Amino acid sequence: MPTVKIPPVLRAQTGGEAQLETPGSTVGDVLRALADAHPGTRPQLFADGGELNRYVNVYLNDEDVRVLDGLDTTVSDSDTVVILPAMAGGRDL
C-alpha cells in the first residue's frame, strides 16, 4: 500500500501517527481512504465539493501533484504521498 506522511497539524486526527499505509490507486483514492479511516482529517483535506483545499499541498514522492494529474495521479504501492500545509511558526507572539 502507498505510504502517506501526515503533517503535525493533522496528527491529532490520526491518533498521533506520522505515517500511515493507506490503500488506493490514485492520489485522490488514497486521501479519501485516509479521510474514511480518520474522519477528523476530512474537513482539513477536502473542500465541500470534494476537491482538495487550496491551502493543502500534496506531493507524490517529491513532486507536487498540481504539476502531475492532481487527485487523478496514479499511485503505486511503493510511492509516498506527502501532505503539506503551510506553517508559519518562527518568532513567538
Add this chain to the structure above:
Amino acid sequence: MATAAEPIDEIKRRIDLITNTTARDEVQAGAKLIDVREPHEWDEAHLEGAVHVPQGELLDRLSEVAPDRSERIVLYCRTDNRSSRAADTLQNLGYESVSVMQGGIVAWQEDGLPIVAAQGLTPEQRMRYSRHTLLPEVGVDGQVKLLNSRVLLIGAGGLGAPSAFYLAAAGVGTIGIVDDDVVDESNLQRQVIHTTDRVGMPKTASAKASIEALNPDVEVIEHRTRLNAENILEIISEYDILVDGADNFPTRYLLNDASVRLRKPVVSASILAFDGQISTFVPYEGPCYRCLYPVPPPPEMAPSCGAAGVLGVMAGVMGLLQANEVIKLAAGIGEPLVGRLLLYDSLGTRFTELKVNRDPDCPICGEGAPEIPESEMGKFPDYEAFCAGEPVVRA
C-alpha cells in the same frame, strides 16, 4: 637529489634563474606562473595571473596545477629560495622547462612592477576568518563578499536568534533585525542570542549586544517595528538578502510580495513542534512563496509555537540551515534551496526534499502578472477574516 639539508646555494646552481622582466614576458607568452608562498603572503599581495600553490602542497597538487611536464613553468616566492627548492623538485620529477624568478616578489615590487594588492582583510580579520579563507570555495574573496553583505532578519526569535548569531560570527558585515517584541523568559529555551539578565529588554537591543560582543566587524541595525505595507519597501530596500522567520502568515505574504517587487532573495523557514520547513525564494529565478502556498491555511490548521510548543534545538537546526543559505547566496557559492523545499522531522531525524515549481498563474511572479498596488501587498483571499481570527498580528 636535493635534501632539506642541502644548502640553497648548491641548489640554485641547478636552477634557471630569470629576471623579473623576462618572467613577465614569458608569462605574457603563455608560461604558467606559480606562487609557492604561504596563504597569508598570497593574500597580502601577489602577481597577476599567478596560480597559488604553497610549497608544502606542491607535490600533492601537481596533477591538478601542472599535469603536463613539458609545459613552460615559472615559479616565484618572496625572494627566490623556496621557489628554487620547488623548481629543483619539479626538475627531479621530470619537468622539462622550469625557471625561477630571481629576487621573487620583493625585487618585483622594488622595481615598481604591478601587483594584485591586499584584498580588504585586516590582519585581525585574517586571523578571525582564517577557517573560512582556508576553504577554497570561500577564500579571501568570499570573506570580503560576506563582510560587504547586508542581511535583514525578520524576527529575532526561534529562527532569527541562532541565524543572527552565526551570521555575525561568519562576518556578515551588516545585519538588520526587525522585531518589536521584548525578551521573555519562555524565549530562552531556544533563542540563544538573548540572556537571562536581558528579560524585558527589546529583542533587537539584546541581539545587538550579543552580536557586538561576538564580532565587532558587524554593524547591527535595529528595526524595532512590525512590517506593514507602509514601511516594508523602505526597510527591505536597504538589504541584499532577507531571512524570513516570521510567526504569522500575513507577514510572510507581505514579505513575499515586497521581495518579488524589489527582486530580493528570501530564505524562508518555519518550525512547529518537531518539524521544520525551509526554502530559498529567488524572484523570477525560482518559485515565490505564493507559488508554493497560494493561500494560507485557516488558523485552526496553523497553530503558533506559543500554542503548540516547539523543540528548542529544532529552531536552532532550522535557523542555522537559513544561515547556511544566506552564506551561500552572499558568497555566490554552492547550490541554494531554490525550487526545493526541505522538510526536517527531528523526532525521526529525517530530511525530505520536495520540488517547488514556479506557478505560471502566480498573481505575484507569474507571467504577465500586473504589479499590485502597495495597499494590496500581502493580501490574500479572506485576508480580513483571517486576520480577525488572529488575536495579534506581528512581524
